Amino acid sequence: MATETLRKDYPEGFEGAIAGLTLSDVIQLKGINRFSGCISVEYGNRLGYIFFRDGEIIHSEQEGESGADAFYEIMRWPSGSFKVQPKVTTTNNTIQDNWRFLILEAHRLMDERHEGDKTDLSPVAVNTATGSEARPTSTISAKLKQIPGVEHAVLMGKDGIPTSDRSLEGEILAAQGTFLALTADRLGGFFGAGNLKSAAVQGEVRQLLLFESRQQYLSVAVKPDSRLDAVEAEIKKALVPNK
Structure with missing residues (x-):
């Protein structure tokens, strides 16, 4: 059994609480990093397992139930x-869908389950190519995407959850921004610089800008051939209310 393997044979691993990062964020990070192994999740007296191989989810189980x-x-x-x-692996292969689809489908099912509990004031758009549902981007995100060099922008809460953008790109960008925020806060503490206010990452494939407010983060993906400082300056202009 997978439970016995986890408890007896492989005691080592990274442990944490799903508070600053949502489980969805952790899964996305592991998918992007092509992780192989297992994430065990404990909620009260319930225990579940999600197995990865080269970044894809291949099996999951909890309380006698398995698969998707x-x-x-x-x-x-x-x-x-x-x-x-x-180090934990499995020979079971009960899931064939990729991790991106699984996350979007999980959110769709949760939305369906809760739609009777609250009124959804936002229209839901349907991607005709995939059949998946996605909420529209926020007004700020849509405005920033008009700036040359900006690939995508997502506004999210301090819990890492996008406030209105449920697109796949928005989910991934939010996960990357949350990870950057947590890392930057740790570095700020180490160097005595305090908590994150803004951060910039310059890479060959993608550039990332992150801005912090009292209750939200703004994560912006910038094209690799764009001047990061110039794009940052335009974003700051766009965020200043017109007088």
């Missing part, structure tokens, strides 16, 4: 703790 249904059930848990164990 087990994954969706784990994603419904509102809080918990997790343990990342790269």
